[in-house]
Amino acid sequence: MLSLDFYNPTRIILGKGRIAELDTHISQQARVLVLYGGGSVERNGTLDEVRQALGQRHVQYFSGIEPNPTFETLMQAVELIRRDQLDFLLAVGGGSVIDGSKFVAAAVNFAGDPWEILLNGGTNVTSALPLASVLTLPATGSEMNNGAVITRAASKTKLPMHSDYVFPQFSILDPSKTFSLPARQVANGVVDAFVHVIEQYLTLPSNSPLQDRFAEGLLQTLIEIGEQAVQESDNEEVRANLMWVASLALNGLIGAGVPQDWSTHLLGHELTALYGLDHAQTLAVVLPSMLHERRGAKREKLLQYAARVWQLEAGSEDERIDAAIERTRAFFEAVGVPTRLSAYQLDAACIDPTISQLEQNGMVALGEQGAITPAICRKVLHAAL
Ligand code: NZQ
Ligand code: ZN
Numbered sequence: 001m002l003s004l005d006f007y008n009p010t011r012i013i014l015g016k017g018r019i020a021e022l023d024t025h026i027s028q029q030a031r032v033l034v035l036y037g038g039g040s041v042e043r044n045g046t047l048d049e050v051r052q053a054l055g056q057r058h059v060q061y062f063s064g065i066e067p068n069p070t071f072e073t074l075m076q077a078v079e080l081i082r083r084d085q086l087d088f089l090l091a092v093g094g095g096s097v098i099d100g101s102k103f104v105a106a107a108v109n110f111a112g113d114p115w116e117i118l119l120n121g122g123t124n125v126t127s128a129l130p131l132a133s134v135l136t137l138p139a140t141g142s143e144m145n146n147g148a149v150i151t152r153a154a155s156k157t158k159l160p161m162h163s164d165y166v167f168p169q170f171s172i173l174d175p176s177k178t179f180s181l182p183a184r185q186v187a188n189g190v191v192d193a194f195v196h197v198i199e200q201y202l203t204l205p206s207n208s209p210l211q212d213r214f215a216e217g218l219l220q221t222l223i224e225i226g227e228q229a230v231q232e233s234d235n236e237e238v239r240a241n242l243m244w245v246a247s248l249a250l251n252g253l254i255g256a257g258v259p260q261d262w263s264t265h266l267l268g269h270e271l272t273a274l275y276g277l278d279h280a281q282t283l284a285v286v287l288p289s290m291l292h293e294r295r296g297a298k299r300e301k302l303l304q305y306a307a308r309v310w311q312l313e314a315g316s317e318d319e320r321i322d323a324a325i326e327r328t329r330a331f332f333e334a335v336g337v338p339t340r341l342s343a344y345q346l347d348a349a350c351i352d353p354t355i356s357q358l359e360q361n362g363m364v365a366l367g368e369q370g371a372i373t374p375a376i377c378r379k380v381l382h383a384a385l
Helices: 018-025 046-054 071-084 095-107 115-119 183-201 209-231 236-249 263-275 279-293 299-310 317-335 348-360 374-383
Strands: 011-014 031-036 058-062 088-093 131-135 147-152 157-162 170-173
Touching: 011 018, 011 236, 018 046, 018 131, 018 170, 031 046, 031 071, 031 095, 046 088, 058 071, 071 095, 071 147, 088 095, 095 115, 095 131, 095 147, 095 157, 115 147, 115 157, 147 263, 157 263, 170 236, 183 209, 183 236, 183 263, 183 279, 183 317, 209 236, 209 299, 209 317, 263 279, 263 348, 263 374, 279 317, 279 374, 299 317, 348 374
Parallel strands: 011 170, 031 058, 031 088, 088 131, 131 170
Antiparallel strands: 147 157
16 A cells, blocks of 8 residues: 545434434524435334424425435425425435435536536535434445436436535434334445455455455444344344444545456446346345456455455365355345346246446446456446346
8 A cells, every 4th residue: 555545524423312412413594305215214213203303404305316316306305405495414314315415415516407516426516505314224424425326217327426525514323213114225235344344354465464354343233233234123223333343344444545347337337227126135236246247357366355354264266266156145135135137027038128328328348457348348248148
């Protein structure tokens, strides 16, 4: 590791009952827009606590941000904010609501068509409204990072953006607010956080021993608590730990100064956009096949992963690599996220459309070396059937 740049201004407030502290972190004069999704936060009491905590401030609400948030829906929030001169955004929900709110924050003052923000990956954002979040689903890390992924429903285009202007000022993580999550969403969260670490760790050796140890600690913690987090829907301690791991998995720390991959995510985005798989389901399908396909380029790190994360020391190098990939697949299956396309009723007919979308979106040189072509992605999908 020869140089790095780490910036993260987001304050994390984790613990049961801490939504009440919203009052001390938002100006009394703020004109607040609370953004949320399809109603889970109404049903589990989160929104009531938020409403109470905001007290006498001017507060309006925008609901209906869907999983894999769409540009079309979010632009309605942009219009509302412009019309009613709102000046502080509070996202209440999972990664989709937080991502959507980040895009809205950047789009409100954007000159020109806000879709250009996504076409430029966020590099053309020069300001954003202040925003904060109340997280109800540990998974994406969006509560502590500068990223968002937005889908244009009309063209089935799902694109990421990054901008330091959209870091949440603070995020409140109350583990008891995750008790209402369906097991499928908790399992998704475990897999998403796991793959976030892998995409920043399982690349090329870069003489970054501390980043490696951080990453291995996060992976081992997820392996330790993952199944319990899914099964014990009211275990506050386990859920608190899962929230903290998921935030640290993608807050910039373990990725600072090291090569990063992201091919599993970018290929997975096309499967979500075209076929509606949950984000983490796409990762569980793509990652084992991608690791198998890239075992040559990733050989040293795969061996380190096998030894340090899965304690695999016996057998030949190839046997250890195979075993580590199989353990990874088995872990995803054990938490409850199937790892084959067939489990999602997809067959070989999905491959051509997925690869052509990837090409259309310019995703033709993926991975830590830019060496993953659409042809390689095609092989990965075949192996994942
Ligand atoms: O819409 P509501 O009614 O709120 O229901 C949601 C939604 O149906 C529900 N849910 C959330 N909290 C709940 C709850 N149900 C019961 N109790 C609760 N406490 O869960 C469903 C899924 O929510 P969603 O926000 O879509 O899930 P997740 O947090 O996994 O976010 C996925 C999105 O984040 C993006 C993904 O691409 C996807 O669009 N990502 C964002 C990243 C980032 N900003 O850094 C990185 C990730 O790699 C990822 O790409
Ligand atoms: Zn992810």
